[in-house]
Structure formats: structure tokens, C-alpha cells
Amino acid sequence: MPLVSMRQLLDEAAKGGYGVGAFNVNNMEQIQAIMEAARETKSPVIVQASRGARSYSQDRFLYHLMLAATELYPETPMALHQDHGNSVETCKSAIAMGFTSVMMDGSLMPDGKTPSTFEYNVKATREIVEAAHAKGVTVEGEIGVLGGIEDGHGAGLDGLSHLTDPDQAAEFVRLTGVDALAIAIGTSHGAYKFTKKPTGETLKMDRLIEIHKRLPNTHLVMHGSSSVPKELQDIINQYGGKLKPTWGVPVEEIQLGIKNGVRKVNVDTDCRLAITGAIRKVFAEKPEEFDPRSYLKPAREAMKKVVALRMTQFGQAGHAGDYTPLPLEEMAKRYREHAAA
Numbered sequence: 001m002p003l004v005s006m007r008q009l010l011d012e013a014a015k016g017g018y019g020v021g022a023f024n025v026n027n028m029e030q031i032q033a034i035m036e037a038a039r040e041t042k043s044p045v046i047v048q049a050s051r052g053a054r055s056y057s058q059d060r061f062l063y064h065l066m067l068a069a070t071e072l073y074p075e076t077p078m079a080l081h082q083d084h085g086n087s088v089e090t091c092k093s094a095i096a097m098g099f100t101s102v103m104m105d106g107s108l109m110p111d112g113k114t115p116s117t118f119e120y121n122v123k124a125t126r127e128i129v130e131a132a133h134a135k136g137v138t139v140e141g142e143i144g145v146l147g148g149i150e151d152g153h154g155a156g157l158d159g160l161s162h163l164t165d166p167d168q169a170a171e172f173v174r175l176t177g178v179d180a181l182a183i184a185i186g187t188s189h190g191a192y193k194f195t196k197k198p199t200g201e202t203l204k205m206d207r208l209i210e211i212h213k214r215l216p217n218t219h220l221v222m223h224g225s226s227s228v229p230k231e232l233q234d235i236i237n238q239y240g241g242k243l244k245p246t247w248g249v250p251v252e253e254i255q256l257g258i259k260n261g262v263r264k265v266n267v268d269t270d271c272r273l274a275i276t277g278a279i280r281k282v283f284a285e286k287p288e289e290f291d292p293r294s295y296l297k298p299a300r301e302a303m304k305k306v307v308a309l310r311m312t313q314f315g316q317a318g319h320a321g322d323y324t325p326l327p328l329e330e331m332a333k334r335y336r337e338h339a340a341a
């Protein structure tokens, strides 16, 4: 089946009361890992590419790998999403290439680190909503600012400095018409999110619940949702890595989020950890190996395992065959009719 609208995936997830993992990719092995996990667990999926991923893969390599995935896994409803579009131009180029969903991250200026104004965010996001919906493409916006800075999608603040304000979130959705909304509740990107297991003081699930009450019909998105499992940290460190002790977002908190309107759960770091651990293990145990397949195969398998586990934990497992994907033209028609009503 062709690439599917992310809006449809999220609407179906809302009906079924589950979340959908959005996993980042940069290369063939990561796409294969996700597709195999989706097949094994019978899951719909969101595959997402950051601006860095598009540049690393020269864009079209990644896009054509995704087309190959649609041919080889016809049973899997799959959306291709631009993660953290830093500007109107980035989002427009993703739409032109065939992405079925884009994130206009207008919470930051195009440099990806300076917090923007509400007015800038509304204007840029509104412009993308108009361009995207005309083609049936989904839009995710962000209000509030995520912590962290290492990956270029955070303001370098601690996770709590710019939490999403529920009133502002409601106003933002009303003014922009976004399909999904990323919120800041204390998470940040990367491996170093929390120095100990998060509590209600550091991970503000109560804020998420408040936002959901204000916006019961908006699909919420949790960024920075890797759980950074100790087992994966340990494998890396056992084979020569140097990760400092750290905590991610516990799966049970994500599951609480899913009960309260979270439909898209962004995960990249856990996959990176799984891949790196598997590669380090081969390098340490079989230093005579030099065929890249000898370490890329276990790396792909390790990522598949973590993705399949998350698919089961988020509840999307078993839902791949629930619905017939709508063509993007049909989505565009629905947006037009909704705007006219």
C-alpha cells in the first residue's frame, strides 16, 4: 500500500485507545528493523526522518528506501514524517518529496535552538497547515520548548524551563488547525534526560493530563520518549562504551500518557543504543571480523527487538489490519470540506 496519512493513523489510534511509536531512521538497516518489527507485531507505523537524516541520506536515498518498504510490507499502514522541520522551507520540501506528514517546529527559530515567539510559531505553522492540507498531508506543531540541545532540536534549557501552557496550547490549535500537537512536559532528546528515575517533579504528567482535558480531540505527541533502558546502557559499557548513568521516560509513564490523549510517541535514542551495543559486542568479541554485515545484522536485529517491544507496550500491535488507508486526495477533500463547514 502507498504511504499513508499520519492523521488517519492517529485518528484510528484514538478510536482504539492506543499510541503509535514514531521511530527515527537514517539508513536501510533502521528501516528494515522497523518494518520487520511491524510485521511481527502486526502494527501500523510512523517512520520519521529529521533534517539531519535527510541530509545524511541525501534525501532521495531515504525516500526510495521507504518506497521499497511499501512494496515489501504491503500489509503495514506506514506514514513518512518529517521530524522537527526547522523552517517553512524544510517542511515544504518534505511535502514536495512525498512525505505524508510534517512537523513544523515553530517553537524554535530556524537555528533549532533559539526559542521563538508565539506569533512566529502560529504564523509559520499556519502557513504549513495550508500547504500541507491542500495535499492531504498531516501537520504536527509544537508549543512549549523541549530541553536538551545536543541534537539541535532543543533550547539547551533544563526540561522544565518552558513547559507547555494549556491555555496557550488551546489557542495555538485554534489558530493553526494542526492535526497533532507536541507538548513540553519535562522530557528532552538524547540519552541524558533525568539524573534519577523521574518523579512528578521532573516529568509533568499532570500537565499532560490538563492539556488533554483542554484539547480532548487533539492528538498529543510525546517527544524525547526513549526509556534509555539500563540493559542497553550496560551492553554498551560492557564492551568499551562510556555512558554515564542516566534515566529516560519509564514505559508506564508513556502508557499513562496514552490513556490521556498521547497518540504519537517519538523514539530514537533507544534504537541508537540498541544498534551501538550490538556493534560494540561484535567488535569486542570478534576483532578478526571486517565484513560490515557481521555487525550490521546483529545491530538491525537489536533495533528490531526494541521496536517490537515498544509497539507492544504502546498498544499499536495487532492493529495493522483494522482499516483501509485513504488516499491523500481523499484526506485533502476532507480538510477542504471541514474548512468550508
Ligand code: G3H
Pocket (backbone or CB within 6 Å): 024, 050, 051, 052, 053, 083, 084, 151, 152, 153, 189, 190, 268, 269
Ligand atoms: O529529534 C531528535 C531525533 O533524535 C533526531 O536527531 O537530528 O540527530 O537526527 P538528529
Ligand code: 13P
Pocket (backbone or CB within 6 Å): 024, 083, 084, 188, 189, 190, 191, 222, 223, 224, 225, 226, 227, 266, 267, 268, 269, 270
Ligand atoms: P529520544 O531522544 O528520547 O529518542 O526522542 C526522539 C525524538 O523526540 C525525536 O523527535
Ligand code: ZN
Pocket (backbone or CB within 6 Å): 084, 153, 189, 223, 224, 266
Ligand atoms: Zn523530538
